[in-house]
Amino acid sequence: MTQLVEARMEHLDEICAIDQEVIGDYSRSGNLRTAINEKRCIIQQTEKGIGGFLIFTNDFFENCFISLVIVKPSERRMGIATALLAFYVEMAATPKIFSSTNQSNTSMHKVFETAGFIKSGCIENLDEGDPEIIYVKYK
Template sequence: MTQLVEARMDHFDEICGIDQEVIGDFSRREYLRTAINEKRCIIQQSGKAIAGFLIFTNDFFDNSFISLVIVKPSERRKGIATALLDFYVEMSTTPKIFSSTNQSNTSMHKVFETAGFIKSGFIENLDEGDSEIIYVKLKQ
């Protein structure tokens, strides 16, 4: 059975393991710990295993911002990222939900488009030579 739930500290090691598998190191451990403690992390569980997670904030110019969506490599292309986005959009308390991805991340652009996000702008100079594309979803 698949379910989307708020992450708890007993999920921390597994979340860190997935993050390390994706980015190659444990550099975001404290960031992940803080998000879980502040109840800003949602996971998708399939049975007892975590397939992916989403981190958000609610302080992006008084709007929601999805700062991170990570799906375990073995679980990709199964709709997990889209399900996480849809779930967060439903629970968000702001009428606009923003997120972003590098221009080079074609997979994430497709996920945003599938989830009904639209391009809203870009930021230069975060990653040299790879613009950050901003997306927004307007709640109905």
């Protein structure tokens, strides 16, 4: 059985392990702990464990913003990211939900398009030579 639920502190180690597997280090552990404490982290959980997680904020120019979507590499292409996005959109506190990804992240662009997000602009100079593409979804 698959569940999409708010992460609890007992999930922190597994969430951090997934993040480390994806980015190669534990540099975001403090941010992940804060997001869980502030009830801003959603996980996709099965009998096998956590397949992915989503971190959000509610303070992006007075709109909701999905700041991070991470799926365990062994669980990719199974609809986890799309399910996390859809779940969050339903619970979001504002009628517009924003998110972003690097221009080079073609997989995430496909996820956003599948989930009904549309391109809304870009930000230069966050990552040298790889602009951040902003997406929006209207409820």
